[in-house]
Amino acid sequence: MKWWSNPKQRQRWHSSEILPSDTDDWGQIFFDLFFVGGAYNLGNVIKNSESLDTRTILYFMATGFPSIVMWHDKLYYDARFTTRPGRDVVHLIMEIFQFCCVGTALSRIRSVEVESHPCNHIDMFEFAMAVFLSSLLTIVRFVEVVFFVEGDPGAREVAKRVIFVKILPALFLLLATVESGRSSFGGGDHDEGCDAYEKPILYCISSWICRLVIDYFDKVLLSPKGRRKFIEEISVPMNVHFCMHRVGEWMLLMFGESIMSLVIVEGDNESLDHNIKFFAGILSVALLAKLHFKSEPGHNEDHALSRSRSSNYLYTTWLIPIYSLALIATGISYKMFLYNHGNYKSNRYLAEEDYAQMEEREQNTANLFSKSLTLVLICTDLNFLLHQGTRAFLDQIELIPKGRCFFLFLCNVFLLIFTAMSATIQNDPDNMALFGLAAILLKYALRRSFKSWKQIDTPTPNIDDDGILHRKGTAANKASAVLSSNILGTDSEDDNYQYEIEVYETVEATLAKFEIAEAQEFNPAQSPIIIPDSTAPPNTHPRNNNHSDYQIQLS
8 A cells, every 4th residue: 555646636628427436435425424423413403402493493504504514525526536545545544534523523413502502511612623624624635636636737726726715614613613612621701600602603604604605706706717728727627427426325315314313213103193194204205305316317417517607506505505404304303293292282280381381392393394394395496497497497388388387386386385384274293294295295296297288299200202201309399308307207218318328429330230231131222221310419418319310211
């Protein structure tokens, strides 16, 4: 094993995207295991809170968003560069150090009572310090790229921009570490005694807000623009296929946390009420996962990471973090439903104060469930919209009659409003679980309705006087195929790319060999002659190289 080796650029311009080998991928999956426990601890922040108020949500977000940033920083680096950890001693130590930082941070996510009192508990200090050290390690890795990378000259420019972007959020994390450390070790400037001290958590959430602003300037406003040659000289491509693979695994972790919240619970599992809530939760999470993954594109060219700078920024910086925390909040709501606190209404010996406290707890849980589920449904729509783009989405909407399109729009708006306001109608755990399942089923039905309501221009065989069969479909038919695949979650021609040969550059040669073989076996005068369609686009994307883009002439 070497002591040290140069970091290498993972993806080159104009080269095909290849996923890492199995020997490299185990580290990515092992890294994700820490976030399984982290998501569980984030759910406990809500579950163990005395009151689900704004302060609880603040601590939930202020510990959740920086934790997701640690995962995203590793994804951002690995999508552009590779050090093959385990092949040299230095990078192996750096990898182990990162595991320790992430494990420490995620294990120190505690309840609001613990985090807000660093004078009595050291958890807030250790959380802030671990997140800061993880951010500092990311900066060190990009400094290494600046001086020692093996790749294009643009790799150094990209690393310099990342270092500049990471400095200010890291300073906020450093302030959180210093303030919580001063309180923990007796040097705080707050009042005497051990009162709640909110400065460290405010610095943590400020680091994420600062990241949102700086990333917008870096990825959207001030991103490299101009001719392709100039862009290639000051930047390096990102392996979008690798990112799609990793984000898919991350979302499976978030759905898995909801399942874990339903499975790991103490309650009266022999009662009918418990089984209603349990199976309603299982079906709800399964349908949400189906809605999400059916809206994911099958190719990296159609992904939000590749479509535009704005879609890349909104997808990575806004959608994924908010979507993840909304799924965690929804899962923990089901867990709180399963606890058998709904029987307090039939307890005649319960004190009046305890009765009021339990009723308030039940109402707060219903409010959390309705708001988080509404946010999840909105995120599923935004996920599809970012992949498609507003212009393409509006073009596809034109395939649906205006009256039915307006009806679908009203149903979606009504569904979101009803889901958000359902807690004001009913706060019983059984009814809320069934309300949530009904809302998700309706959402699924609305997406499926696009398939039966869209206008399809069915192509008819077109054979001219020369005996040429034109098999290309109309533009409306192609657009409807894309609509079926991406909106409806159904199989279509466009959805079958992943099951066909991905490289089509040799299609003409393959068909020519088939023609020669047929000519040798049969009469050459009766053999078909394959003529490429002159109007077909160049072979730059698999969807432009379908066999239907050829004309068959019978001599």
